[in-house]
Amino acid sequence: MKDRWLPVGVLAAVLFAVNAAARLVARLGFNDDGEAQDRISLGMFVVIGLILAVMAFLWARRHPASRWIADIGAAVIVAMLLSIFVGPFISGDTPFEGGAGDFFAQIWLYCGFAIGGSLVGFLILVALGLDYRSQGLKRFAEAKRAKPRRVVRR
Secondary structure (H helix, E strand, C coil), rough: CCHHHHHHHHHHHHHHHHHHHHHHHHHHHHCCHHHHHHHHHHHHHHHHHHHHHHHHHHHHHHHCCCHHHHHHHHHHHHHHHHHHHHHHCCCCCCCCCCHHHHHHHHHHHHHHHHHHHHCCCHHHHHHHHHCCCHHHHHHHHHHHHHHHCCCCCC
C-alpha cells in the first residue's frame, strides 16, 4: 500500500509546493503589479503541466494506463483542492475573495494544464514505443517468434 500511495502523496505535495512558491513570489515581489502576477500564475501552470508530463512519462512505462491515470488523477485532485482552499491564505487572500469566476477559472486552468501535461508525456512515450502496453506486445511477439514451429503429425 505504501509503495503505491507514497509517490502519489509526494507528487501532490510537489504540485502544491509549486503553487505555494508562485503565490509567495507574486505576493512578496509583485504585490502591486497585476500583469506580473498573471505571468507568474501562467508560469506556475506551465510548470505543473511539465511536472505531470514527466510523471506520466515515467509512470506509464512501468504501470498499465488504469493505474497511472488513477494515481496522477488522485495527486492532481488533492493538490488542486489544497491550492484552491489553502493556497489563497498563503498570498493573503481567502478562497472566494475574487468571486466565483476567479474560483472556477482556477479549477479549469488547473485541470486543463494537468490533463494537457499528462497527455503530452503519455503521447511522447507512446510515440517512442516505450509505454507499458507496447512493451508487453513486444515481449509477446518476441516470445512467439522464439518458439520453434510445431510439427503436426497425421
